[in-house]
Amino acid sequence: QVQLVESGGGSVQTGGSLRLSCLASGDIMKTSCMGWWSQVPGRGMVRVARIDTQNITTYLDSVKGRFTISKDNAKNTLYLQMNRLQPEDTAVYFCAAYAVGCGCAVRSRGGGTQVPVSS
Numbered sequence: 457q458v459q460l461v462e463s464g465g466g467s468v469q470t471g472g473s474l475r476l477s478c479l480a481s482g483d484i485m486k487t488s489c490m491g492w493w494s495q496v497p498g499r500g501m502v503r504v505a506r507i508d509t510q511n512i513t514t515y516l517d518s519v520k521g522r523f524t525i526s527k528d529n530a531k532n533t534l535y536l537q538m539n540r541l542q543p544e545d546t547a548v549y550f551c552a553a554y555a556v557g558c559g560c561a562v563r564s565r566g567g568g569t570q571v572p573v574s575s
Contacts, residue, residue: 458484458564460551465569472541472573478534478551478566485509485529489558492525492536493565494547504549505536506558514558518544541573 459481468474476492484490491506505515505525513525524537534551548568555563 458482458553460553460564460566462549462551462566462569465549465571467572467574468541470542470573470575473537473539474541474571476536476538476549476551476569476571478536480532480534480553483529483532484553485527485532485534488556488563489554489560490525490527490534491552491554491558491562492534493550493552494545495550495568496547501550502547506554507534508558538571541571543573543575545571546573547571 460478462478464476489508492504493501494504495501507513507525522540527534548570550568551566552562553564554560
């Protein structure tokens with residue numbers, strides 16, 4: 457089972473930026489789709505962004521143009537650059553690895569990192 461550990465969360469003001477990182481225990485990013493999900497307490501998980509093995513990316517409509525997902529296969533690290541943050545972006549953000557392709561189920565998820573955005 458691959459282990460995923462997120463970092464980089466923290467309090468930020470509206471309009472600010474953060475870069476989240478996710479370190480994987482193995483070289484899973486070479487063979488599997490990776491993604492970032494978010495969750496607000498009391499609500500379900502929302503898929504924020506995905507990147508496949510060919511570096512093709514997809515985004516939630518509300519973050520397009522503000523967030524960028526990327527990865528460094530050599531460092532086994534997934535990133536989420538978050539710009540022009542808004543209070544509605546406040547959530548716990550999770551890194552996830554898919555079984556193989558982006559159409560597959562999530563096989564592993566990290567413990568999450570909190571991103572509170574103040575107005």
